[in-house]
Amino acid sequence: MEGEICNEYKRRVLSIQSHVVSGYVGNKAAVFPLQLLGFDVDIINSVDFSNHTGYPNGWEGSVMDGDTLLKMVDGLERNGLLLSDFPEGEEEFCGKDGDGARIGRIGNVLTGYIGSESFLHSVVTVVQKLKALNPKCRYVCDPVLGDRGKFYVPPELVDIYKKEVLPLADVITPNQFEIEQLTGIDIQTIADAQNACRILHNLGVSLVLITSIIFPGTEINDPIDNTMVEKPGDGTEATPPPNSIGMFVSRRRTQQKTMCQTMQQQNIDSEQEQHCCEEEQYVLYTPKLPGFFTGTGDVCAALCLGWTAELNDHVVDDGLSLGDFLEKLAGTMHAIVQRTAQNALKKQSRYHDDSSRGEKSRKVSSFELKLIQSRDDILQPPRSFRAVKLQ
Amino acid sequence: MQGEICNEYKRRVLSIQSHVVSGYVGNKAAVFPLQLLGFDVDIINSVNFSNHTGYPNGWEGSVMDGGTLLKMVEGLERNGLLISDFPEGEETYCGNGGVGARIGRIGNILTGYIGSESFLHSVVTVVQKLKSLNPHCRYVCDPVLGDRGKFYVPQELVDIYKNEADVITPNQFEIEQLTGIDIKSIEDAKNACRILHNLGVSLVLITSIILPDTENEVSVDKSIVEEYGDGTKATPPRNSIGMFVSRRRTQQIDSNQSTQQKSFDGESEQHYCEEEQYVLYTPKLPGFFTGTGDVCAALCLGWTAELNEHIVDQDGLSLGTFLEKLAGTMHAIVQRTAQNAMNKQSRYPDESSGEEMSRKVSSFELKLIQSRDDILQPPRSFRAVKLQ
Numbered sequence: 001m002e003g004e005i006c007n008e009y010k011r012r013v014l015s016i017q018s019h020v021v022s023g024y025v026g027n028k029a030a031v032f033p034l035q036l037l038g039f040d041v042d043i044i045n046s047v048d049f050s051n052h053t054g055y056p057n058g059w060e061g062s063v064m065d066g067d068t069l070l071k072m073v074d075g076l077e078r079n080g081l082l083l084s085d086f087p088e089g090e091e092e093f094c095g096k097d098g099d100g101a102r103i104g105r106i107g108n109v110l111t112g113y114i115g116s117e118s119f120l121h122s123v124v125t126v127v128q129k130l131k132a133l134n135p136k137c138r139y140v141c142d143p144v145l146g147d148r149g150k151f152y153v154p155p156e157l158v159d160i161y162k163k164e165v166l167p168l169a170d171v172i173t174p175n176q177f178e179i180e181q182l183t184g185i186d187i188q189t190i191a192d193a194q195n196a197c198r199i200l201h202n203l204g205v206s207l208v209l210i211t212s213i214i215f216p217g218t219e220i221n222d223p224i225d226n227t228m229v230e231k232p233g234d235g236t237e238a239t240p241p242p243n244s245i246g247m248f249v250s251r252r253r254t255q256q257k258t259m260c261q262t263m264q265q266q267n268i269d270s271e272q273e274q275h276c277c278e279e280e281q282y283v284l285y286t287p288k289l290p291g292f293f294t295g296t297g298d299v300c301a302a303l304c305l306g307w308t309a310e311l312n313d314h315v316v317d318d319g320l321s322l323g324d325f326l327e328k329l330a331g332t333m334h335a336i337v338q339r340t341a342q343n344a345l346k347k348q349s350r351y352h353d354d355s356s357r358g359e360k361s362r363k364v365s366s367f368e369l370k371l372i373q374s375r376d377d378i379l380q381p382p383r384s385f386r387a388v389k390l391q
Numbered sequence: 392m393q394g395e396i397c398n399e400y401k402r403r404v405l406s407i408q409s410h411v412v413s414g415y416v417g418n419k420a421a422v423f424p425l426q427l428l429g430f431d432v433d434i435i436n437s438v439n440f441s442n443h444t445g446y447p448n449g450w451e452g453s454v455m456d457g458g459t460l461l462k463m464v465e466g467l468e469r470n471g472l473l474i475s476d477f478p479e480g481e482e483t484y485c486g487n488g489g490v491g492a493r494i495g496r497i498g499n500i501l502t503g504y505i506g507s508e509s510f511l512h513s514v515v516t517v518v519q520k521l522k523s524l525n526p527h528c529r530y531v532c533d534p535v536l537g538d539r540g541k542f543y544v545p546q547e548l549v550d551i552y553k554n555e556a557d558v559i560t561p562n563q564f565e566i567e568q569l570t571g572i573d574i575k576s577i578e579d580a581k582n583a584c585r586i587l588h589n590l591g592v593s594l595v596l597i598t599s600i601i602l603p604d605t606e607n608e609v610s611v612d613k614s615i616v617e618e619y620g621d622g623t624k625a626t627p628p629r630n631s632i633g634m635f636v637s638r639r640r641t642q643q644i645d646s647n648q649s650t651q652q653k654s655f656d657g658e659s660e661q662h663y664c665e666e667e668q669y670v671l672y673t674p675k676l677p678g679f680f681t682g683t684g685d686v687c688a689a690l691c692l693g694w695t696a697e698l699n700e701h702i703v704d705q706d707g708l709s710l711g712t713f714l715e716k717l718a719g720t721m722h723a724i725v726q727r728t729a730q731n732a733m734n735k736q737s738r739y740p741d742e743s744s745g746e747e748m749s750r751k752v753s754s755f756e757l758k759l760i761q762s763r764d765d766i767l768q769p770p771r772s773f774r775a776v777k778l779q
Contacts, residue, residue, distance in 0.1 A: 019410075021463055022433040022472045032426050040760050042413045048436060050466030060466030072412055075441030075451030080749035081413045085735050347476045361471035372426050 009084060009107030009134055010309055012040045016069070016123060017112045017298065018052075019045035024369040025052045026112060029298035032371060034110075036378050037306040042081075042106065044072055046119065052294055056360040063115070066122030073126050082106060082133055104133025110305055112298050113144040115153055117160060124164050131168070138309075141169040142301040145178045158182070171207045171308060172200060173301045179210055188216055190248075190390065194281060197250035201279070206252055207308060209329075211300050213246040244285040249326050251311075252279045282323045282387040284330050289341045295369050296337060303329055303378070323389055328381035335377040335384075339370040399475060400498035400525055401696055403431045407460070407514060408503045408685065409443075410436035415757040416443045417503060420685035423759060425501075427766050428693040433472075433497065435463055437510065443681055447748040454506070457513030464517050473497060473524055495524025501692055503685050504535040511551050518555050529696075532556035533688040536565045558594040558695060559587060560688045566597055575603055577635075577778065581668060584637035588666070593639055594695060596717075598687050600633040631672040636714050638698075639666045669711045669775040671718050676729045682757045683725060690717055690766070711777055716769035723765040723772075727758040 013034055018026030031041050046069070049061035076082050084105035109127050114120045130137045143161050146152045158181050166172065166182065176187055185196040187210075197208040217240075240246055254277045307325050344366040404425055409417030422432050437460070440452035467473050475496035500518055505511045522528045534552040552559070553569055563574055572583040574597075584595040627633055641664045694713050732754040 019434070019436065021435050022467055028434070032423075035423050035760050036427075036763070038760060038763070043410070043419070044412050045410065045436070045439065048439065050463045051470050051472060055470040057469040058466070059470075060462045071451045072441045075449070076413055078448040079442050079446040079450075079753070080746055081442060081753060085750060085754065358471055362476060365470070365472060366476065372429060372431050375427070375429070 009103065009105050009136065011038060012042065012106050013108040013110055013305065014042045014044065014106045014126075014130065015110040015302075016044045016046055016126070017110070018047045018049065020052050021050045022368075023051050023295070023365070024299075024371045025295040026298055029295040029369065029371060030110060030112065030302035033299060033302045033378050034306055036375065037303075039108075039306060039309075042076070044069065046114070054294055055364050064119070066116075066118040069119065069122045070125060073129070082130070104130055104137055106130050107134065107137055108305055108309065109137065109139045110142075110301065111140075112142045112301060113152070114157070117154070117156060120157060120160050120165065124168065127168050138170040138305075139168050140171040140173070140301060140305040141165060142173045142297060143169075143178050143182060144297065145174075145181050147175055147177050149177060166200065166203045166205060169205050171209070171304065172205050173209045173211055173297070173304055175211050175297065176213045179208070187213060190283060193246075193248045193283075194250065194390070197248075197281070198279075201250070201252040207311075208250045209300075209304050210246075210248040211297060213248055215240045215246060217242075240285055243288050245288050247284050247286065247326060247330055248281065249322060250279065250281040251322055252277055280322055281390040282326045283390060284326050284385050284387040286330050286334050286385055289334075289337050291341050291344060291367055293337055293340060293367055293369065295371075296333065299336065299369065299371065300329065300333055303332060323387040326387040327383050327385060330387075331382040331384045332374070332377050335382055336369060336371060336374040339374055339377075340367060343370055400494065400496050400527065402429060403433065403497050404499040404501055404692065405433045405435065405497045405517075405521065406501040406689075407435045407437055407517070408501070409438045409440065411443050412441045413756075414442050414682070414753070415686075415759045416682040417685055420682040420757065420759060421501060421503065421689035424686060424689045424766050425693055427763065428690075430499075430693060430696075433467070435460065437505070445681055446752050447745050455510070457507075457509040460510065460513045461516060464520070473521065495521055495528055497521050498525065498528055499692055499696065500528065500530045501533075501688065502530075503533045503688060508551075515551060515555055529557040529692075530555055531558040531560070531688060531692040533560045533684055534565050534569060535684065536561075536568055553587065553590050553592075556592050558596070558691065559592050560596045560598055560684070560691055562598050562684065563600045566595070574600060577602075577670060580633075580635045580670075581637065581778070584635075584668070585666075588637070588639040594698075595635075595637045596687075596691050597633075597635040598684060600635055602627045602633060627672055630675050632675050634671050634673065634714060634718055635668065636710060637666065637668040638710055639664055641665075667710055668778040669714045670778060671714050671773050671775040673718050673722050673773055676722075676725050678729050678732060678755055680725055680728060680755055680757065682759075683721065686724065686757065686759065687717065687721055690720060711775040714775040715771050715773060718775075719770040719772045720762070720765050723770055724757060724759060724762040727762055727765075728755060731758055 015027055015030055015034070017030055018028075020026065020028050026047075027043055027045060031043060034041050045064070047061065047063045049059045051059050053059055073082075082104055083102040085102075109130055111123055114123060127137075127139050131139070143165070144152060145155075145158060145161070162182055174182060179193075179196050179200075180186055183196040183199045185192055185199070187193050187196060193210060193213060197210070200208050307328055311322070311325065344363075347366045348363060406418055406421055406425070408421055409419075411417065411419055417438075418434055418436060422434055425432050436455065438452065438454045440450045442450050444450055464473075473495055474493040476493070500521060502514055505514060518530050522530070532552060532555065534556075536552075559569075561569060566580075566583050566587075567573055570583040570586045572579055572586070574580050574583060580597060580600060584597070587595050694716055698710065698713065732751075735754045736751065
């Protein structure tokens with residue numbers, strides 16, 4: 001019983017993302033997978049729009065400012081909703097005080113697209129507050145900056161991410177463009193990806209998931225017809241197959257020196273801190289699917305949070321390996337995107353042309369993720385791809 | 392393929408309810424069950440609060456007005472999000488527009504607590520719009536007026552609710568307000584439902600009825616009545632709450648149908664009607680649970696979406712089965728919540744401080760997420776009795 005209450009914080013997430021009435025981006029994409037996986041999600045909607053901003057005829061709705069975000073969290077705090085149900089005066093084992101103090105009950109914070117400096121600063125404040133209430137609170141940050149060479153957000157946010165957000169993040173899920181912006185490293189090879197991750201680990205980020213990497217030599221013109229490459233190879237080589245997208249995960253675990261297994265693990269950290277570190281990385285390739293899908297990064301970050309919540313922090317090995325995690329993530333994401341792509345192709349094959357606004361709306365809406373229809377792929381991830389452990 | 396696209400509207404819901412950051416009421420209670428059951432839910436948050444309004448230290452947030460609701464729907468319309476993906480110029484079988492018309496793609500609307508007359512008027516406008524785009528669009532209305540004798544909302548809203556709903560899920564107080572009938576017996580419940588059917592409501596679910604002689608003091612200790620009879624008698628057992636469902640189906644008279652079923656309708660319309668009712672009893676659980684009505688209305692929408700509208704019985708799912716699933720799942724969710732709340736409360740020294748009050752309220756937030764499997768596989772704990 002005591003153990004149960006102690007761990008409730010691990011199954012609660014505060015997710016601060018966009019809300020759209022129709023479609024699957026932001027919280028609409030992230031919350032359902034997390035709830036399916038058994039997390040209580042506290043949902044702060046940073047914007048409240050009719051639809052995502054990629055539609056040709058605009059959107060209706062409003063944006064939350066940084067002050068309102070702080071006020072909402074204050075409302076929760078006033079009502080005891082940031083603290084777990086430890087009774088006063090009773091010993092508890094989980095909090096670091098040990099003298100009856102109630103620890104924070106939100107064990108995970110998740111953010112995605114943030115469009116302004118002031119809102120980003122308020123997010124930082126909220127994360128700091130929740131970590132002060134519970135040192136085990138994990139911040140899972142999808143550092144949404146852009147994709148394929150183009151920014152979605154003001155470029156000024158890059159510095160704020162680097163200086164204020166990353167030092168707080170425990171898990172980060174950039175795409176290739178984003179990790180290149182955050183680290184300054186241009187990723188052409190697997191070794192580049194490893195080095196970029198290491199820079200983030202040195203800032204304190206324990207787990208880096210690069211959600212999509214397109215290595216040179218693997219690009220093919222995206223056909224808008226029906227041919228999809230199904231078999232990218234069994235993944236036993238780390239060489240990327242053609243027409244594939246790579247997913248890359250890197251984890252650094254640290255442990256106080258007294259618990260180190262061998263002297264071999266003592267490497268990267270400085271002399272003052274008696275820590276040892278262990279790093280592990282996996283890569284995996286999936287076939288590129290034709291089409292432009294919104295919301296995939298949001299689903300991906302949510303599944304990443306959900307499936308890494310149980311990964312053990314300690315160097316002594318867990319039940320669930322990092323490679324298993326990457327395979328589940330890739331299998332499920334591919335199933336969702338493929339279901340969406342097939343549905344979109346069926347509908348589009350009947351459109352006369354793309355030029356009218358009505359046709360353009362229909363095209364955009366046909367690519368909304370078939371997330372609800374993919375419930376079973378989330379509950380039982382298909383193991384379609386194999387992760388390769390890097391040496 | 393054509394059939395698939397035609398039926399997409401049946402699996403889409405527009406849900407217009409409150410949003411709370413933490414806890415399970417309004418859309419936080421309704422959306423997860425619907426998504427679990429495979430519905431795409433378009434979510435309009437009528438309010439945006441930190442927590443529900445029963446907490447002792449207030450709440451933060453804002454309320455949406457009627458004008459903004461209409462604007463949001465207009466944003467959807469501009470982007471083609473109210474209509475289905477029929478290509479232009481191609482014949483369709485589903486819409487009543489005939490050649491090339493695209494029908495509305497939202498097949499269900501769900502509303503719950505509405506706090507102002509002006510917002511309710513905007514809701515009605517939206518409902519009428521979506522029904523004109525697709526005549527098969529069902530409005531599932533939880534007519535939240537109050538409970539146990541107290542109004543939550545202005546009494547003027549009472550009349551508006553009656554006229555637009557296809558499915559309505561009142562509690563005992565609400566159906567008494569809507570019909571003027573004081574429910575003291577099963578017969579009263581039937582008559583109350585009939586009044587709503589005569590206004591055009593196809594399905595009435597009375598979510599909780601406490602009949603006289605069944606009230607016992609609800610103790611706040613741990614004893615929960617687990618066994619209270621097999622439900623084959625229509626007499627309510629002690630310490631129980633009744634759930635009651637009534638459906639009226641109508642069909643135009645074709646040449647070959649029998650005349651026996653011709654009952655209630657007027658002479659001018661060649662219809663006949665069939666009514667069926669079921670009752671079911673569940674044990675009363677100690678505690679005050681918020682959000683249960685919202686979960687209930689969502690499950691009602693989800694599980695009645697497939698009930699066939701036509702007289703000729705093509706139902707895979709009978710109305711009695713529906714009521715049993717609903718009661719089994721609701722009881723499982725509430726019981727899980729009650730047990731969790733009792734575990735926590737047994738350790739609190741007293742309830743007088745504001746902090747203790749907050750903790751008590753939060754301990755009763757529904758364990759909805761933890762009840763996922765009860766929604767996917769409803770326990771059949773109780774038996775529904777068909778009324779003659």
